Amino acid sequence: MGKLERHATIADVAALAGVSVGTASKALNGRGSLREETRTRVREAARQLNFEVNTGARSLHSGRTYTVGMITTDTIGRFSIPVLMGAEDALGAGQMSVFLCDGRDDPIREQYHVKTLLSRRVDGIIVTGRRTEARAPIAPRLPVPVVYAFISSTDPADCSVVPDEEGGARKAVEHLLAIGRTRMAHVTGPEHHHSARVRSAAAVERLTEAGLSLAGPPLFGAWSEAWGRQAVGMLLTGGTSFDAVFCGSDQIARGVADALRAVGRRVPEEVALVGYDNWDVMAEACQPPLTSVDMNLEGLGRAAAEMLLAAINGTPSPGRHARPCHLVVRESTTVPLVPVDS
Amino acid sequence: MGKLERHATIADVAALAGVSVGTASKALNGRGSLREETRTRVREAARQLNFEVNTGARSLHSGRTYTVGMITTDTIGRFSIPVLMGAEDALGAGQMSVFLCDGRDDPIREQYHVKTLLSRRVDGIIVTGRRTEARAPIAPRLPVPVVYAFISSTDPADCSVVPDEEGGARKAVEHLLAIGRTRMAHVTGPEHHHSARVRSAAAVERLTEAGLSLAGPPLFGAWSEAWGRQAVGMLLTGGTSFDAVFCGSDQIARGVADALRAVGRRVPEEVALVGYDNWDVMAEACQPPLTSVDMNLEGLGRAAAEMLLAAINGTPSPGRHARPCHLVVRESTTVPLVPVDS
């Protein structure tokens, strides 16, 4: 750990350059009217002293901290990461730094974080989480703008950026219809889970529009491979006839794929398979690789950050903003031209 | 978005309470000698105005920001997350907030982040990343303490907190020996990858100590399930006789498990299987669930944060600190109904 050379202040720089503090400030920020020679002399002094402006002191004067807080209501997980990354990226481009706060599903902890962020005078707050279901606002009447990303707020006046899960589910069904499947089963997560309900309902709706219905009732269970495997067992012993399975998540889909292979049902020839989330680790390792709905979470995080920036600059976008999902097609719904190895 | 009631300052509070700013400050911080009646009057005024102290202004005076920066050298991924979370948790307990910076494997971007953090006068910096291999220090002679977590610095004077990967590999081998396996194959990631080399070498060493050697040379490939499956093919066609496979990651192990099952080799009866990382999603969904080495990354992040706090308070811990890994035993090394705990 290279040791502590105290932070240089602008006064040090001014002294070394032989000018006043005010002049030094103007020189470094391109303000005022100064001779070019003076500017370079100041810049050189700054470089020599390794001067980094004290952002905190500057904020004191400007009232802006160029800082935003990101609160994950539950724990930082697979869904919040890409959102965080997208937001961090978009904000970084605007010179803003990000405070990371992990709520861990604890309202006390969450409130503590909100207080801390306000105390640090963040210019805005992004709230995200693991579930898309609407939640109560983190606090009433905050002095800074707030954007909800992935999750949404129950207050319709709040700005929420969410994936269009219905649209995603419809695209999945449409794709299966397009490749000629008509007897689709649906295996998904717990019925009490918002995403499971929404996706399931949208799938049924889309089928209805096509004059079809699901092969058997939707199978609600857990967001796990084990449930996917188990569900296949139920379908088979129930005697349901199906030529496609639309799954509520990639993990479920993978369980389904494994179970089908175990009983000799070929994917996609006999049963086409679509997952949800487009989680690379699952979708690509699946045998065969999995067609899946991508919610573009990183783009969502980026969009949320941009809306927050806009709101900070005085142009809020109240309301719920649904962003389209898209389908990534892989071998689980397309007969390969060349045989897959392994 | 509840609207903008300007942030109250301590001057507002003082005015409302009918005291001077200095007195208000003392009242809120429990300093000076004031009548209890005055203190409560000030506190009440603060509450009424929704006053939150401006941490930035306070820092200006105290020289401490109670803020640390966390830089991920590469992208935020599966390994950095738990480290980040552990650190965030430990730091939060010490009232410190965390700036999140994503380096994205881009040295320019990384340097930009370092500059920004210094400009924001963080009290310290934690550097983390996806690979355990030692890397060059983020900058020479920084004015604040730095701790490397998961990755390590090539400068031995820097403080690095890393998992004891050798120890983890040795534990894996010991466990396999303990359940009576003697012909172990080893399938792992790319040979140029530090973790792959280290774990592999440690496994060989431990076997040598037991008077044994690997069943065939270590198979270096990719950190993927596909490679795990492919490697099994190589072992089988190569005619290697083996009763256990120690894998460099859970993903590889899972590929191995799938491929073995596909050819009818039973796990764990005929072939015992150990993975690395203890990634719940993989280890638990594997058939059978996977015994795996856990690096306790969250604990590692926590430890790194604590060392950073200590360094900030004047007690640095220079050098490389290896933290033990432990083995999580599941069915891939234990015949069901005869549970072995370790």
Next chain:
DNA sequence: GAAACTTAGGAAATCGTTTGCCTCAAGCTA
């Protein structure tokens, strides 16, 4: 009743930067 303590609270300096205003000198114009 005056000197010596306490006590409660105010005034002002300080932290590091920015910025509006002011001054001074040099260069022009008439």
Next chain:
DNA sequence: TAGCTTGAGGCAAACGATTTCCTAAGTTTC
């Protein structure tokens, strides 16, 4: 040469909070 304009750069007031004196009252004590 007097009067203007313009350019360069200094001065000092913010910004919000903390902290170190410092000053007025009371309170004791002899």
